[in-house]
Each structure stands twice: as C-alpha cells, then as structure tokens.
Amino acid sequence: xxxxxxxxxxxxxxxxxxxxxxxxxxxxxxxxxxxxxxxxxxxxxxxxxxxxxxxxxxxxxxxxxxxxxxxxxxxxxxxxxxxxxxxxxxxxxxxxxxxxxxxxxxxxxxxxxxxxxxxxxxxxxxxxxxxxxxxxxxxxxxxxxxxxxxxxxxxxxxxxxxxxxxxxxxxxxxxxxxxxxxxxxxxxxxxxxxxxxxxxxxxxxxxxxxxxxx
Amino acid sequence: xxxxxxxxxxxxxxxxxxxxxxxxxxxxxxxxxxxxxxxxxxxxxxxxxxxxxxxxxxxxxxxxxxxxxxxxxxxxxxxxxxxxxxxxxxxxxxxxxxxxxxxxxxxxxxxxxxxxxxxxxxxxxxxxxxxxxxxxxxxxxxxxxxxxxxxxxxxxxxxxxxxxxxxxxxxxxxxxxxxxxxxxxxxxxxxxxxxxxxxxxxxxxxxxxxxxxx
DNA sequence: TATACTATGTGCTTGTGATAACAAGAGCAA
DNA sequence: TTGCTCTTGTTATCACAAGCACATAGTATA
Ligand SMILES: NC(=O)c1ccc[n+]([C@@H]2O[C@H](COP(=O)([O-])OP(=O)(O)OC[C@H]3O[C@@H](n4cnc5c(N)ncnc54)[C@H](O)[C@@H]3O)[C@@H](O)[C@H]2O)c1
Ligand SMILES: NC(=O)c1ccc[n+]([C@@H]2O[C@H](COP(=O)([O-])OP(=O)(O)OC[C@H]3O[C@@H](n4cnc5c(N)ncnc54)[C@H](O)[C@@H]3O)[C@@H](O)[C@H]2O)c1
Numbered sequence: 001x002x003x004x005x006x007x008x009x010x011x012x013x014x015x016x017x018x019x020x021x022x023x024x025x026x027x028x029x030x031x032x033x034x035x036x037x038x039x040x041x042x043x044x045x046x047x048x049x050x051x052x053x054x055x056x057x058x059x060x061x062x063x064x065x066x067x068x069x070x071x072x073x074x075x076x077x078x079x080x081x082x083x084x085x086x087x088x089x090x091x092x093x094x095x096x097x098x099x100x101x102x103x104x105x106x107x108x109x110x111x112x113x114x115x116x117x118x119x120x121x122x123x124x125x126x127x128x129x130x131x132x133x134x135x136x137x138x139x140x141x142x143x144x145x146x147x148x149x150x151x152x153x154x155x156x157x158x159x160x161x162x163x164x165x166x167x168x169x170x171x172x173x174x175x176x177x178x179x180x181x182x183x184x185x186x187x188x189x190x191x192x193x194x195x196x197x198x199x200x201x202x203x204x205x206x207x208x209x210x211x212x213x214x
Numbered sequence: 215x216x217x218x219x220x221x222x223x224x225x226x227x228x229x230x231x232x233x234x235x236x237x238x239x240x241x242x243x244x245x246x247x248x249x250x251x252x253x254x255x256x257x258x259x260x261x262x263x264x265x266x267x268x269x270x271x272x273x274x275x276x277x278x279x280x281x282x283x284x285x286x287x288x289x290x291x292x293x294x295x296x297x298x299x300x301x302x303x304x305x306x307x308x309x310x311x312x313x314x315x316x317x318x319x320x321x322x323x324x325x326x327x328x329x330x331x332x333x334x335x336x337x338x339x340x341x342x343x344x345x346x347x348x349x350x351x352x353x354x355x356x357x358x359x360x361x362x363x364x365x366x367x368x369x370x371x372x373x374x375x376x377x378x379x380x381x382x383x384x385x386x387x388x389x390x391x392x393x394x395x396x397x398x399x400x401x402x403x404x405x406x407x408x409x410x411x412x413x414x415x416x417x418x419x420x421x422x423x424x425x426x427x428x
Numbered sequence: 429t430a431t432a433c434t435a436t437g438t439g440c441t442t443g444t445g446a447t448a449a450c451a452a453g454a455g456c457a458a
Numbered sequence: 459t460t461g462c463t464c465t466t467g468t469t470a471t472c473a474c475a476a477g478c479a480c481a482t483a484g485t486a487t488a
C-alpha cells in the first residue's frame with residue numbers, strides 16, 4: 001500500500017483545517033480523552049468525518065481501523081510533520097489597542113507565542129506585557145535574527161506598513177500577517193496574508209442582502 | 215441577450231471579492247478617476263482581469279465594450295444590488311482592547327459603521343467612542359430592534375459568548391461575526407463566521423514548514 | 429460611412445476540492 | 459480459525475471556481 005507521505009501538494013484548505021484539528025486534539029487531550037474517531041473531530045470542528053480522514057491521509061496513516069486515532073500520538077505526529085512541536089514563535093509590530101489584544105490573546109492560546117513585540121513609541125519600549133517584551137523598532141533586525149523568528153504580525157497604521165515590511169524581510173522574516181489592508185511588496189519566498197474584521201462584516205452584509213433577493 | 219440579474223446562486227468567492235472591488239472603486243472615486251478597466255481593478259486587488267469581469271457578470275452588464283466601467287455608476291449599481299448603499303450598520307459586543315480597536319478601525323473605514331456597542335462593565339457604559347455610544351448589555355434587545363441592526367460583532371471572552379448569542383438572535387440579529395473560537399448554537403437562518411489572527415498565524419507556520427519538506 | 433481598434437462579456441476547458449460509497453484492515457468472540 | 463463488527467483509508471464521482479480565448483459591441487478616426 002502506497003503511503004502518502006508528503007504528497008506533492010497539500011491543499012490550502014486542508015492546511016487551514018489542520019489548525020482546527022490540532023486545537024481540537026489538544027482540547028481532547030486536556031480532557032483526558034485517549035482515543036477518538038474521525039467523527040468526534042468532525043463534530044467539534046464543524047466538518048464531515050470524511051473530510052477529516054481525507055485531510056489526515058494526505059500525511060500518512062495514523063489511525064487504527066475499527067478503533068480510531070490515539071489522541072496523543074496523532075498530535076505528536078502532526079507536530080513532527082509540521083516541525084512546530086506546538087511551539088510557534090512570532091513577532092508583533094505595533095503595540096497599540098489591537099496589538100496588545102493579540103498579545104493577551106496569545107497567552108490564552110497555547111500554540112502561538114509572541115516572543116517579541118516592537119513599537120516606535122518611547123513610552124511603550126522596554127515595557128513587558130505578560131512574558132512579551134516590547135522593543136524599539138530600531139532593534140527589529142537584531143532581535144528577529146537573534147531569536148530566528150520567521151513570522152511577524154503587523155498591527156500599525158497603513159502608512160508605515162511597507163517601511164516596516166522591508167525591514168522585516170531584510171531581517172529574514174518568511175511570512176507576514178498584516179492587519180492593514182494595503183498591498184505589500186515582498187520577495188516571492190515570503191508568504192503574505194491579511195486578516196480584516198470589517199471586510200468579513202461587509203461580506204456578511206452582501207450575503208444577507210443577496211439572500212433576500214434570490 | 216439574457217441579462218444575468220440575480221443569477222440563481224452567486225459563488226461565495228465572488229462575494230468576498232466584491233468587498234475588495236467596492237473598496238477599490240471607492241478609492242478610485244476619491245482620486246477623481248471617472249473611468250476604469252477591469253485590468254485596473256484586477257491589479258489593485260491582486261486578481262486577474264478575467265476574474266473581475268466574470269464576477270461582475272454574475273450581476274449584469276455594467277461596462278461599455280472598448281471603453282471600460284464608469285466608476286461612479288458601477289459603485290451605485292453594486293450598492294443597489296446589495297441594498298447597502300454604502301451604509302452598513304453593525305453592533306459590537308465587548309468594548310475591551312479588541313472591541314475598541316475595531317470601533318476605531320471602523321471610523322477609518324467608510325463602509326461599515328458600528329452604531330451601537332455593548333458592555334457589562336459599568337465604567338464603560340454610557341461612554342462614547344467617536345460616534346459610537348456604549349450601552350449596557352441589558353439594552354441589547356431594545357437597541358438592536360430600535361435601529362433594526364442585522365449584524366453583530368462579538369469581542370468578549372469565550373465563556374460568555376453563547377449567552378450573548380442567544381440574546382442577539384432573540385433580538386433579530388441575522389449574522390454574527392465572532393472573534394472567539396467556540397462553536398455557536400444558532401438557528402439555520404443566522405449566518406455565522408469567525409475571524410482569528412492566531413489561527414491564521416498557525417496556518418502560516420504550517421505552510422512554511424511544509425514548504426521546506428516537499 | 430467605412431474601417432480600425434479596444435475592452436467587455438461569455439462559452440469552454442481545466443484543475444481542484446468536497447462528498448459519498450466502499451474496500452480493507454483490525455479487534456473480538458465463539 | 460471463522461465470522462462479525464467497527465472505523466479507517468481510498469477511489470470514483472460530482473460540483474464549482476479559475477482562466478483562457480474569442481466573438482461581440484461599442485468608440486474613434488478619417
Ligand atoms: N484588520 C483588522 O481587523 C483591524 C482591526 C482593528 C484595527 N486595525 C488596524 O490596525 C492598526 C492599529 O490599530 P490600533 O487600534 O492598535 O491603533 P493604535 O493607535 O492603538 O496603535 C498603533 C500602535 O502602533 C505604533 N506604531 C505606529 N507606527 C509605527 C511604526 N512605524 N513602527 C512601530 N510602531 C508603530 C504606535 O506607537 C501604536 O502603539 C490600525 O491601522 C487599524 O486600522 C485592523
Ligand atoms: N479572534 C481574534 O483574532 C482575537 C484577537 C484578540 C482577542 N480575541 C478574543 O477577544 C476577546 C476580548 O479580548 P480583549 O483583549 O478585548 O479583552 P478585554 O478584557 O480587554 O475586553 C473584554 C471586554 O468584554 C467585556 N465583557 C466581558 N464579558 C461580557 C459580557 N458577558 N457581556 C458584555 N461585555 C462583556 C468586558 O467588560 C471588557 O470590556 C478575548 O476573549 C480574546 O480571546 C480574539
């Protein structure tokens with residue numbers, strides 16, 4: 001039987017769901033659950049069980065037929081594949097309202113850890129929020145290189161974003177999550193993605209209004 | 215020639231892009247640009263021009279062959295179709311760090327307007343943030359009904375979310391955007407969507423790590 | 429009025445993801 | 459061992475979205 005280890009390409013949708021599966025598995029683990037079925041994961045994540053099995057099968061065979069999946073071993077297998085081992089260190093630029101909300105949020109979430117934050121406001125520099133220290137933007141390159149950080153979250157006003165992006169790329173950042181909705185100029189090997197609450201709300205407005213019109 | 219007004223179903227992907235198209239059009243309008251081509255929109259939104267034309271064609275024929283689209287009339291046509299006319303009033307629950315960042319963000323964005331915010335903290339109630347007044351959670355039903363608000367954003371701790379969701383649904387809310395990552399229990403006619411910065415960051419970690427392994 | 433030109437709108441192909449249905453494998457009991 | 463049950467892993471099918479490529483319909487110019 002051909003094993004699917006690292007099939008040429010894994011669908012982005014699958015990768016997105018993997019995030020939810022690991023959360024779900026962690027939550028089962030914390031409840032002391034040892035063994036689960038694809039159906040259990042599916043219910044908790046709001047997808048179909050066949051989707052769960054298909055997704056996992058992109059990486060290999062981890063279950064036991066007739067039984068299910070061992071929670072702990074499935075978790076550590078996924079951690080091994082993604083090389084993250086549950087510890088994902090990221091940087092954050094802009095310790096304003098939004099930035100500090102994200103830092104606090106990350107302390108409640110056991111996966112992503114913001115290990116360094118940056119701001120240009122002297123009043124904020126050298127403060128600590130939980131375990132996260134706030135540095136000057138001048139130190140971005142030093143700190144990013146020192147801690148070998150590969151992913152950064154940007155939560156500053158749009159006008160300054162590209163300038164900061166250039167610094168981040170120079171420092172070796174390989175993926176950027178921007179909360180400002182302006183196009184970013186980056187080399188091909190740097191992943192960029194955007195998150196915006198209000199765009200999502202607008203989308204919901206469109207969806208509602210068209211629903212009535214059909 | 216059959217006009218496509220309200221073709222049976224419009225793809226979700228199209229609807230998501232419509233949000234970006236309208237922003238793009240507004241930005242062109244503000245720059246004083248009168249006439250544009252699908253190529254212009256495409257470049258600004260990072261998609262292909264054929265996608266733009268296909269998307270618009272789901273709603274009808276708005277362009278002039280050999281010329282392009284009239285910015286202003288295309289905008290008002292879309293506003294007419296979506297019945298939003300550029301004014302999208304939403305409510306927000308939880309005026310903490312995240313909530314107040316979103317309210318501020320909405321003042322910088324000319325589309326979605328947070329016309330009412332709610333909190334349970336007495337110190338925050340009756341304050342005003344920009345033009346947004348903060349009410350007590352006890353007033354949710356009254357205010358939502360009074361202003362006929364159909365969409366709500368939830369930015370409170372996960373533990374209290376379902377309780378608030380029930381109140382919102384009872385008050386007539388038809389779409390909920392939650393920033394807490396717990397499954398919501400709602401009737402079938404209520405749309406639910408989630409936004410989470412850290413899930414997106416985890417996804418980027420997975421993407422990066424698998425990129426190296428292929 | 430004719431001709432060249434330009435960008436739209438759309439039919440069609442291609443690729444990708446979702447879903448269902450089923451075969452295969454593991455455990456268990458007699 | 460044989461047969462039964464249970465859940466995985468996989469295959470085959472369906473649905474949908476992306477993108478090409480061109481006919482179409484409008485403008486501009488002479
Ligand atoms: N995508 C979303 O869903 C979303 C939601 C809310 C806000 N936003 C956006 O996020 C940004 C921040 O919002 P906020 O409410 O936290 O604003 P804020 O004013 O509270 O905070 C901004 C912070 O960034 C710092 N800063 C500014 N320029 C900087 C620079 N060049 N280098 C380093 N630090 C810099 C400031 O000192 C401040 O601490 C805004 O532009 C807003 O539009 C996006
Ligand atoms: N999805 C994301 O990207 C994201 C990012 C950051 C934070 N969060 C989540 O958003 C939530 C809020 O974060 P924050 O940093 O603003 O926290 P916060 O403590 O600053 O604010 C929470 C606010 O909600 C109010 N509140 C609490 N319970 C309430 C209730 N039952 N009814 C009405 N109001 C209530 C509080 O009074 C407070 O004003 C947290 O649970 C956090 O995990 C999500």
